[in-house]
Amino acid sequence: MIKLYNTLSRKKENFSPLHKGSAGMYCCGPTVYYYAHIGNLRTYIFSDLLRRMLLYNKLKVKQVMNVTDVGHLTSDADEGEDKMEKAARREQRSVWDIAKFYTDAFFKDTKKLNIMDPDITCKATEHIPEMIALIQKLEKNGYTYVAEGNVYYDITKFKDYGKLAKLQQDELKAGARIAVDENKKNPHDFVLWFTKSKFQNHAMVWDSPWGKGYPGWHIECSAMSMKYLGEQFDMHCGGIDHIPVHHTNEIAQSEGATGKKSVNYWLHGEFLVLDKEKMAKSEGNILTISVLEEKGFDPLDFRYLCLNTHYRKQLQFNIEGLEGARNAFAALKRKIIELKEDASSKTKNITEDDKYKQQFLEAINDDVNIPQALAVLWTVLKDDDLSSDEKLALAFDFDNVFGLSLENIEEEKIDVPEEIMELVEKRQQARKEKDFSLADKLRAMIEKKGYSLDDTPQGIKIKKK
Ligand code: AMP
Numbered sequence: 323m324i325k326l327y328n329t330l331s332r333k334k335e336n337f338s339p340l341h342k343g344s345a346g347m348y349c350c351g352p353t354v355y356y357y358a359h360i361g362n363l364r365t366y367i368f369s370d371l372l373r374r375m376l377l378y379n380k381l382k383v384k385q386v387m388n389v390t391d392v393g394h395l396t397s398d399a400d401e402g403e404d405k406m407e408k409a410a411r412r413e414q415r416s417v418w419d420i421a422k423f424y425t426d427a428f429f430k431d432t433k434k435l436n437i438m439d440p441d442i443t444c445k446a447t448e449h450i451p452e453m454i455a456l457i458q459k460l461e462k463n464g465y466t467y468v469a470e471g472n473v474y475y476d477i478t479k480f481k482d483y484g485k486l487a488k489l490q491q492d493e494l495k496a497g498a499r500i501a502v503d504e505n506k507k508n509p510h511d512f513v514l515w516f517t518k519s520k521f522q523n524h525a526m527v528w529d530s531p532w533g534k535g536y537p538g539w540h541i542e543c544s545a546m547s548m549k550y551l552g553e554q555f556d557m558h559c560g561g562i563d564h565i566p567v568h569h570t571n572e573i574a575q576s577e578g579a580t581g582k583k584s585v586n587y588w589l590h591g592e593f594l595v596l597d598k599e600k601m602a603k604s605e606g607n608i609l610t611i612s613v614l615e616e617k618g619f620d621p622l623d624f625r626y627l628c629l630n631t632h633y634r635k636q637l638q639f640n641i642e643g644l645e646g647a648r649n650a651f652a653a654l655k656r657k658i659i660e661l662k663e664d665a666s667s668k669t670k671n672i673t674e675d676d677k678y679k680q681q682f683l684e685a686i687n688d689d690v691n692i693p694q695a696l697a698v699l700w701t702v703l704k705d706d707d708l709s710s711d712e713k714l715a716l717a718f719d720f721d722n723v724f725g726l727s728l729e730n731i732e733e734e735k736i737d738v739p740e741e742i743m744e745l746v747e748k749r750q751q752a753r754k755e756k757d758f759s760l761a762d763k764l765r766a767m768i769e770k771k772g773y774s775l776d777d778t779p780q781g782i783k784i785k786k787k
């Protein structure tokens with residue numbers, strides 16, 4: 323039985339899919355105005371692990387992810403500027419160029435992290451008619467009003483507004499902090515369609531029954547999730563910051579339009595934080611996968627780091643922690659290579675009732691407890707009663723969820739610490755300069771640190787002793 327922590331009930335619940343044997347999931351995708359930072363990517367690693375867990379349980383999964391390429395203002399509550407327009411000005415390119423460039427960059431990063439592509443990726447700008455139709459439905463059902471040309475959602479008309487975030491009625495009335503827009507009847511009302519906004523020169527505009535304009539941010543997820551997964555679907559995920567505004571508004575829109583419960587399980591990933599600060603693209607302290615690569619890390623070192631913290635716990639990121647993850651991952655890779663060298667060529671099948679497979683399943687099915695599942699893998703690798711064949715078979719089987727590409731690991735790809743690489747490079751330089759005594763000294767230093775060097779015609783091979 324799969325158990326998932328549902329933000330809606332604040333409890334772990336047994337997962338019971340709407341359609342037997344399958345699971346429909348929607349994950350809020352990136353706003354493509356800049357590179358994704360490692361905090362964003364932690365959330366996509368989480369949804370990837372969730373999906374892989376469902377697949378491991380032999381469920382047929384349909385995962386849908388949107389790409390926000392219009393309408394997301396710098397504040398989630400309709401204030402500020404459109405993030406895409408701002409980026410276009412910053413980079414002196416068109417908004418369409420910006421969207422294309424950062425969408426491609428996003429998928430390059432997710433590929434490097436072994437995040438599986440969603441079954442359906444859908445762009446906001448390609449679903450404007452669906453959004454307009456949904457707003458019309460809400461209009462018909464009496465949830466909207468027009469003020470100064472913009473269409474607003476009146477939250478007092480939706481009985482359960484705020485149920486996801488457990489917002490209290492008095493909080494909803496109070497919310498003066500976010501009620502800067504004087505057209506709003508209630509502070510938490512939000513825009514469904516902008517026409518006469520303060521951005522008169524908005525580059526992305528479409529005709530609509532309310533005038534030329536563009537959609538509010540939240541409507542895209544309601545429109546696209548319904549289009550691809552139906553009016554009711556199993557699960558919806560994103561980062562915890564989406565609970566109070568974005569997902570709260572999605573529920574108000576989808577359920578206001580259909581009168582049905584839209585999503586059964588809401589799952590939210592905790593944040594990755596740098597020095598206790600929220601890490602956001604708009605706050606300037608951006609660490610991307612490329613930055614980590616420049617610092618000499620493999621993107622999968624970061625994935626391994628994420629596997630070690632449960633998705634509902636904050637991940638305090640620092641370079642020392644990432645180095646620790648790199649070392650542990652390197653040890654895992656060395657172990658796999660050793661086993662490969664020792665194993666027979668026959669593939670070993672694991673039975674469903676295998677003790678370790680059961681333990682692994684229990685861990686991942688307990689609200690995607692990947693740290694526990696990793697502990698099971700390490701127990702397997704250390705169990706002297708198992709043959710190398712059995713260990714490898716289990717490791718590869720579990721890796722369907724971990725996504726660390728364990729089957730493809732080859733000797734050369736083992737990470738060598740930077741410190742050793744520097745010594746190797748110095749030795750190369752010494753040899754080039756024919757300073758053989760220095761080269762020998764450097765080799766001795768490298769060996770003392772636990773690595774051996776082999777000068778082969780193909781180049782130097784560095785091995786952990
Ligand atoms: P955005 O591109 O800003 O819409 O964010 C994409 C995803 O990343 C959303 O699911 C956010 O909830 C999530 N997110 C944003 N910042 C962080 C962070 N520091 N740690 C983890 N997830 C985050």
Ligand code: ZN
Binds near residue numbers: 349350351543568
């Ligand atoms: Zn969304």
